[in-house]
Amino acid sequence: MRAVPINRLCVTVLLGAAMGAAVHAEGWPHWRGPRGIGVSDETNLPERWSSTENVAWKTPIAGAGISTPVVAGGRVYVTSQIGEGVSRQGPRLVQGSGAEAAGERALGARPASKDDGRTWFVVEAFDEKAGTRLWEYRIEADGPLPSVHDKHNLASPSPVTDGELVFAWFGTGQIVALDRDGKLVWERHLGKEIAPFEINWGHSSSPTLYGDLLYLLCDHEPASYLLALDKRTGQDRWKVDRGKGRASYSTPLVVETARGAELIVNSSERIDAYDATTGEFLWHAGESNRFPIPMPVVHEGTIFASRGYRSGPYLAIRAGGRGDVSASHVAWRVPTGAPYVSSLVHYQGLIYMATDNGILTIADASDGSRVWQGRVGGVFSASPVAGDGKVYLQSETGETIVLRAGREAEIIARNDVGERTLASMAIANGRIFIRSDDHVFCIGRDPS
Numbered sequence: 001m002r003a004v005p006i007n008r009l010c011v012t013v014l015l016g017a018a019m020g021a022a023v024h025a026e027g028w029p030h031w032r033g034p035r036g037i038g039v040s041d042e043t044n045l046p047e048r049w050s051s052t053e054n055v056a057w058k059t060p061i062a063g064a065g066i067s068t069p070v071v072a073g074g075r076v077y078v079t080s081q082i083g084e085g086v087s088r089q090g091p092r093l094v095q096g097s098g099a100e101a102a103g104e105r106a107l108g109a110r111p112a113s114k115d116d117g118r119t120w121f122v123v124e125a126f127d128e129k130a131g132t133r134l135w136e137y138r139i140e141a142d143g144p145l146p147s148v149h150d151k152h153n154l155a156s157p158s159p160v161t162d163g164e165l166v167f168a169w170f171g172t173g174q175i176v177a178l179d180r181d182g183k184l185v186w187e188r189h190l191g192k193e194i195a196p197f198e199i200n201w202g203h204s205s206s207p208t209l210y211g212d213l214l215y216l217l218c219d220h221e222p223a224s225y226l227l228a229l230d231k232r233t234g235q236d237r238w239k240v241d242r243g244k245g246r247a248s249y250s251t252p253l254v255v256e257t258a259r260g261a262e263l264i265v266n267s268s269e270r271i272d273a274y275d276a277t278t279g280e281f282l283w284h285a286g287e288s289n290r291f292p293i294p295m296p297v298v299h300e301g302t303i304f305a306s307r308g309y310r311s312g313p314y315l316a317i318r319a320g321g322r323g324d325v326s327a328s329h330v331a332w333r334v335p336t337g338a339p340y341v342s343s344l345v346h347y348q349g350l351i352y353m354a355t356d357n358g359i360l361t362i363a364d365a366s367d368g369s370r371v372w373q374g375r376v377g378g379v380f381s382a383s384p385v386a387g388d389g390k391v392y393l394q395s396e397t398g399e400t401i402v403l404r405a406g407r408e409a410e411i412i413a414r415n416d417v418g419e420r421t422l423a424s425m426a427i428a429n430g431r432i433f434i435r436s437d438d439h440v441f442c443i444g445r446d447p448s
Helices: 008-024 096-102
Strands: 002-005 055-060 070-072 075-082 086-088 120-127 133-140 147-149 165-169 174-179 184-189 208-210 213-219 224-230 236-241 253-257 260-266 271-275 281-285 297-299 302-306 312-318 330-338 345-347 350-354 359-364 370-375 385-387 390-394 399-404 410-416 426-428 431-435 439-443
Touching (some): 075 165, 120 165, 208 260, 345 385, 350 390, 385 426
Antiparallel strands (some): 055 439, 070 075, 075 120, 120 133, 174 184, 253 260, 271 281, 302 312, 345 350, 359 370, 385 390, 399 410, 431 439
């Protein structure tokens, strides 16, 4: 394991500029933004760009992966994998013979250097304003490599940061906490300490940060558990056994209620809620689902969740219940129509969902009723984000569809960066950050 610095003088200058920029930043510290819901409060966000137009910078990434960049404190953090893994072809989002034509294909691998042939996990930090690589940290994959769906790899979990530490988790169970300068603070290997990370199609749940706790959802075949770590030391604060036979690819969501913070988990068994401080089980709702991938969101105490798999259900649940709340706290439920992979976004009283076969659905958040539905084109693995009166839909082909928020799907622009994009985008300091197979793009002008 090692941090690879660039020129020290250059780093010092860039870090000083980044710290000054952080004063007015909202940032994007989690793959679904500052509140974990895919919504930014920023204004004057970009509407139009291409592979060259309105691009502030474009920087190559060391490895391959589909994790979302996170942005805080003047830095952009990205994780990836270098070297071959164990992948196998899985079901495509686009059914039949049209997957390749629609732009859906295997991720592929970034080869290791010819002199080692090993598999490495990589964390990179870039200067938010200039795109300069500040540092790179590598950790060698340790132990047998779990097999994954060929559209992702063992670097699928997105990192999370509090601005001082960045936490990067990988599909072997290895997790590291690094400081702003790329130095190791602590590390663990849950795949060795507790149980192997074996789950059909590979681990993809990202860490969730709340206060001084880092939450890790491990619903896998050998063991299913929810773990809370002290973010400063990496030591266990609590661990909850979730029983056998559960699977989840989703990321936990923290919801603040009058009775305390709840940690919401979308899993194959149902939707569960735990006390975020103690790990005490609180309530559950919903039915079983084979492949729960989407992450829930929350607005004013109501949780909006899509269950995943093919055209699965989506529902609204009022937080704060106890026990089985299916009859008491489920405000509404629509049995079909939600995306397989992509999470929904709640924005200005509406729910936006982009499915794998290019269909956009806009629903009224008060009752789940559909207010608009139509084909916009694209293959959507990335989750939509919203802000500044706009909704952004990122297709795998590299095209972003920009919508005017509202009950009609008014398309403002279609913007193509010319490279495949499976990761969800990030919004920070009035700019948009897009991760393609090979680069990070920063879209928009420098707000300073």
